[in-house]
Amino acid sequence: MNCKNYLLAVVTLALACCVPAFGDVRLPALISDNMVLQQNMNVPIWGFAEPGEKVSIKADWQTFATSVKTDRNGNWKIRLHTPKYGGPYEIIINGKNKVILKNVLIGEVWVCSGQSNMYMPVNYTDKYNRGVLNYENEIKAANYPNIRLFTVGNTVAATPQVNCPGNWSQCDSNTVANFSAVAYFFGRYLHKELKTPIGLIHTSWGGTPAESWTSIDTLESQFPELLKRQRKDMPKLNDTYQKQLEKWELDKLKAGSDANIPPKPNQPYWLSDCWQPSWLYNSMIHPIMPFGIRGAIWYQGESNGDRAYQYRTLFPAMIKDWRDNWKQGKFPFYFVQLANFQEPQNQPVENHWAELREAQLMTMKNVNNTGMAVTVDIGEADWIHPRNKQDVGKRLALWALAKTYGCKENVFSGPIYKSMRIDDGKIRLFFDYVDGGLVAKDGPLKRFAIAGIDRKFVWANADIEGDSVVVYSEHILNPVAVRYAWEINPYGCNLYNKAGLPTSPFRTDDWPGITYDKN
DSSP states (O other): OOOOOOOHHHHHHHHHTTSOOBTBOBOOTTSSTTOEEETTSEEEEEEEOSTTOEEEEEETTOSSOEEEEOOTTSEEEEEEEOOSSEEEEEEEEESSSEEEEEEEEEEEEEEEEESHHHHOBTTOBOTTOOBSTTHHHHHHTOOEEEEEEEEOOOOOOSSOOSOOSOOEEEESHHHHTTSBHHHHHHHHHHHHHHOSOEEEEEEEOTTOOGGGGSOHHHHHHHOHHHHHHHHHHHHHHHHHHHHHHHHHHHHHHHHOSGGGOOOOOOOOGGGSGGGSTTHHIIIIIGGGTTSOOSEEEEEOOGGGGGGHHHHHHHHHHHHHHHHHHHTSOSOOEEEEOOOOBSOOOSSOOOOHHHHHHHHHHHHHHHSTTEEEEOOTTSOBTTBSSOSOHHHHHHHHHHHIIIIISOOTTSOOOOOEEEEEEEETTEEEEEEEOOTTOEEETTSSOOSEEEEOTTOOEEEOEEEEETTEEEEEBTTBSSOOEEEESOSSOOTTOOEEETTSOBOOOEESOOOOOTTTTOO
16 A cells, blocks of 8 residues: 555556557546446536537437537547436447447445555555454445446556546446445445446545645645645655665665665655656546546545644635545535544643644635544554445444435534534533434543643543533643644544444643644
């Protein structure tokens, strides 16, 4: 799942080898057999042919064909109005040649992106045999021909591309094994609830930051300091790395035997091509952007953890960037808040992941048509990849069902901090999304901390009173602020609503954190 260097020339050559002769109607990889088209939408079908060539399309559900002439560069695009979900259908495309797309379904289409926790496939295991919970049985049971899977191949590009490697396949035990677990469990939950075909476009890369997935236009206009740092520091860092490699080569020559050879220095993430600002947007987002979709899900943030304050604006800017360039309105964008990780702390301390989770929470509150799946209760201390991808997918799907598909009876969020009030040496907290009431799961409430004017936090007692929580400590007589689960691993944090969904970590103060001036 680590970043790798890819030569753009090799990728271009590989794609060129799959393209028919100039003059024939040619289609991008995303427009192919087995695909799912978004229902009830004027979906774009596009491709390439000889300049000035007439191209026509006729779909099974249409009574007449639609045609267009290619532009001077040989590009063409036709919009088809799709009916209510169903299929399979055929689509016939005529130019100088004929292309027949078979086994096409109409349903709901979602883009699934991010870094390694989105990339992690259903069958993945590490050297300790850690993998997705119950993955062997999950793979055996994956017989869903009306769920279709498309994985964008990992490529990089310095400029926006018009095609990407990949192909659509029906979901079965063979195809699901190497597909994103989060995307699959999200799509499976929707499929069972909605009874419609589901198309999942998976495009992710482990260890990558949000700026790699954002267009250069947005970065240049809103984050010049980020680009300045990249362009200024990268040559010096690369020079340092090259010197380390040269020293390693010399040490290897002097070693005398394989047993004495020192370990080869690893290339830092930030020197890898996939860390270059906008390069993954260019190669793995831009080529799929014309495709008709319902929305997107996102699992990322780990690689921006040390710049959490910057993420407060970078992440919303990336969402807006996708929406603006996709030209399909403010489509739903649901994302995963970082899970708990590493060993729990014995005392309340500042933490950059807590600040990143706060940036994610702020995005949910401030950006329209977004939602956040809280996962601070399902992480693992010794592994950055939670094995319980089933609940991750389900919690994302709950947002989609309630907010996108109008299933109002579905509870979709755990409690979210709303406001506080100081009462006689205690702080009373109020929440949104209590949905039936607040619950302390498995014993008294834990991982609440309280501070006075000196800003020094200590662990606190906390009691549920109706739809509020009262926090206090005998060591803080005049409290001014409370924090909950404000750690990289707030193990044991246990405030839920009666629907069984956890409370997002939060703080009532806005004191500058440890990533305040990091960009």
